[in-house]
Amino acid sequence: MSLTIVGTMAFDAIETPFAKTEKTIGGSATYCAYSAGKFINDINQVSIVGYDFPEDVLHELNEQGVKTEGVKKISDKKSFFWSGKYHMDMNTRDTLVTDLNVLADFDPVIPDFYKSSEYLLLGNLSPNIQKSVIEQFDTRPKLIVLDTMNFWMETALEDLKDVLTMTDVLVVNDSEARQLSGEYSLVKAARKILQMGPKFLVIKKGEHGALLFNQDEVFFAPALPLEEVFDPTGAGDSFAGGFIGYIAKTDDISFENMKTAVIMGSVVASFCVEKLGTQKLREITKTEVNKRLQQFISLCSFNYSLE
Amino acid sequence: MSLTIVGTMAFDAIETPFAKTEKTIGGSATYCAYSAGKFINDINQVSIVGYDFPEDVLHELNEQGVKTEGVKKISDKKSFFWSGKYHMDMNTRDTLVTDLNVLADFDPVIPDFYKSSEYLLLGNLSPNIQKSVIEQFDTRPKLIVLDTMNFWMETALEDLKDVLTMTDVLVVNDSEARQLSGEYSLVKAARKILQMGPKFLVIKKGEHGALLFNQDEVFFAPALPLEEVFDPTGAGDSFAGGFIGYIAKTDDISFENMKTAVIMGSVVASFCVEKLGTQKLREITKTEVNKRLQQFISLCSFNYSLE
Numbered sequence: 001m002s003l004t005i006v007g008t009m010a011f012d013a014i015e016t017p018f019a020k021t022e023k024t025i026g027g028s029a030t031y032c033a034y035s036a037g038k039f040i041n042d043i044n045q046v047s048i049v050g051y052d053f054p055e056d057v058l059h060e061l062n063e064q065g066v067k068t069e070g071v072k073k074i075s076d077k078k079s080f081f082w083s084g085k086y087h088m089d090m091n092t093r094d095t096l097v098t099d100l101n102v103l104a105d106f107d108p109v110i111p112d113f114y115k116s117s118e119y120l121l122l123g124n125l126s127p128n129i130q131k132s133v134i135e136q137f138d139t140r141p142k143l144i145v146l147d148t149m150n151f152w153m154e155t156a157l158e159d160l161k162d163v164l165t166m167t168d169v170l171v172v173n174d175s176e177a178r179q180l181s182g183e184y185s186l187v188k189a190a191r192k193i194l195q196m197g198p199k200f201l202v203i204k205k206g207e208h209g210a211l212l213f214n215q216d217e218v219f220f221a222p223a224l225p226l227e228e229v230f231d232p233t234g235a236g237d238s239f240a241g242g243f244i245g246y247i248a249k250t251d252d253i254s255f256e257n258m259k260t261a262v263i264m265g266s267v268v269a270s271f272c273v274e275k276l277g278t279q280k281l282r283e284i285t286k287t288e289v290n291k292r293l294q295q296f297i298s299l300c301s302f303n304y305s306l307e
Numbered sequence: 308m309s310l311t312i313v314g315t316m317a318f319d320a321i322e323t324p325f326a327k328t329e330k331t332i333g334g335s336a337t338y339c340a341y342s343a344g345k346f347i348n349d350i351n352q353v354s355i356v357g358y359d360f361p362e363d364v365l366h367e368l369n370e371q372g373v374k375t376e377g378v379k380k381i382s383d384k385k386s387f388f389w390s391g392k393y394h395m396d397m398n399t400r401d402t403l404v405t406d407l408n409v410l411a412d413f414d415p416v417i418p419d420f421y422k423s424s425e426y427l428l429l430g431n432l433s434p435n436i437q438k439s440v441i442e443q444f445d446t447r448p449k450l451i452v453l454d455t456m457n458f459w460m461e462t463a464l465e466d467l468k469d470v471l472t473m474t475d476v477l478v479v480n481d482s483e484a485r486q487l488s489g490e491y492s493l494v495k496a497a498r499k500i501l502q503m504g505p506k507f508l509v510i511k512k513g514e515h516g517a518l519l520f521n522q523d524e525v526f527f528a529p530a531l532p533l534e535e536v537f538d539p540t541g542a543g544d545s546f547a548g549g550f551i552g553y554i555a556k557t558d559d560i561s562f563e564n565m566k567t568a569v570i571m572g573s574v575v576a577s578f579c580v581e582k583l584g585t586q587k588l589r590e591i592t593k594t595e596v597n598k599r600l601q602q603f604i605s606l607c608s609f610n611y612s613l614e
Contacts, residue, residue, distance in 0.1 A: 228492060
């Protein structure tokens with residue numbers, strides 16, 4: 001099956017207690033593509049970059065089956081730039097710089113041959129852009145997964161609620177789920193958010209794992225206890241990419257299969273944080289992914305007998 | 308098998324965002340006994356209470372197979388009193404009052420017929436008291452589980468380290484594990500703590516579940532996503548009681564069986580927080596415990612196929 005990914009391709013400057021870089025390749029769509037690429041090799045990338053974005057990154061993605069006809073290049077502007085600094089707990093960070101650059105004019109045009117994709121991943125962007133992408137598809141994708149953030153809840157809540165009614169799966173973190181729902185209990189938050197449109201909700205809890213909800217059920221995926229979290233940047237995007245990448249590969253949108261997809265997203269995310277930026281994602285092989293999946297399985301397996 | 312529990316039996320005043328009480332039955336040994344009692348009915352209680360501690364609580368415990376010959380009653384002093392207030396996140400709390408009362412003189416004398424217990428749970432007390440209990444046993448128990456807290460790390464670290472060398476399983480929460488080890492990563496923290504003596508380490512993460520470590524392996528038990536956490540008081544003690552209660556019942560101290568015991572501890576703790584104080588623990592039946600165990604199992608179960 002084919003997957004269309006819409007999001008940013010950018011440069012990041014990152015500082016964590018353990019690592020620092022002035023300039024590395026980043027962007028939600030970049031992380032998503034590398035991650036989904038662990039499961040499928042038919043990916044349609046939609047993004048916008050400046051004259052300064054390296055060709056070889058696009059070529060590397062092309063070689064992995066990522067089509068970049070939907071990646072618009074602006075010859076007289078710089079690529080989107082984000083700079084952030086993480087606190088010791090690695091779950092919180094301060095954004096130091098956000099230079100929109102080309103992103104200010106981002107109005108994605110979906111190439112015709114993308115429009116038959118069965119799966120669509122809308123990375124964290126303005127809800128209006130996310131909506132315009134959905135509306136460009138000839139036939140509605142089988143599954144639309146949407147990522148967003150607190151910024152859009154504060155500045156474009158009505159637009160966000162609008163696009164949520166067109167969405168199948170919303171992926172947010174725990175504080176975003178609480179903000180969007182106004183509920184502290186994640187169980188209550190999930191119930192409220194599922195009334196806003198999505199049939200499924202994933203709540204990411206960082207080092208504490210992730211929860212998958214539908215109307216009646218909940219599934220919990222642990223995070224692998226890691227010796228060192230080197231750089232959390234892109235962990236959420238890697239999760240989303242691995243999640244929908246596995247669903248697209250298996251072409252099964254049942255809740256049962258989504259549970260496994262949440263585990264696969266967690267597997268890929270657990271690699272992402274081990275090195276700076278996208279480095280680890282670019283290195284890992286299918287064999288390593290399967291090996292780590294086994295670790296996740298044994299992490300939570302136990303024997304029991306009821307009486 | 309028989310289990311000896313040493314800890315406090317007390318009165319608590321508790322305030323949470325959802326509940327408030329001026330005086331309810333509490334104490335680590337009380338929660339532990341009610342919880343372990345869901346799995347075994349041969350429990351030896353060791354504690355100290357004042358003239359004001361209600362007889363009917365002791366009788367209720369007696370009827371459930373808890374022997375109270377080891378519970379010393381001081382006729383001219385009040386029982387230990389603790390008062391705390393929880394923050395919105397329910398993971399952090401402020402201690403408002405700590406009246407030691409009878410606890411100031413607590414020097415437990417283990418009744419002879421207790422001394423053949425195969426299992427020993429040392430609730431959160433001064434490391435010296437914990438050590439003196441171990442030394443009173445004729446034959447060393449099969450498994451010694453020890454609970455402690457940051458207070459003892461700050462005021463009696465050397466004594467704590469001493470009793471840790473006599474302990475099989477240490478049960479602490481994540482911040483205590485970080486404080487004791489000086490490591491932020493829980494994986495690194497576990498490695499350091501296991502070098503201090505215990506063969507097994509349980510790290511409780513509240514609403515985020517619990518981790519079980521031995522030298523080479525790690526197991527993760529989720530917490531059940533609850534609609535409402537009414538009162539977290541005693542959740543940790545309930546966990547410890549359910550954990551060792553299940554091990555004593557199955558009389559199996561293998562890491563494999565301990566995994567299931569961690570789940571059982573989580574099951575009992577998930578009930579504890581649903582009502583104020585010990586109320587819920589006193590109500591639940593074996594059937595409810597088994598039903599919730601099934602919820603834990605399905606919460607984390609997923610299908611997968613490797614290639």
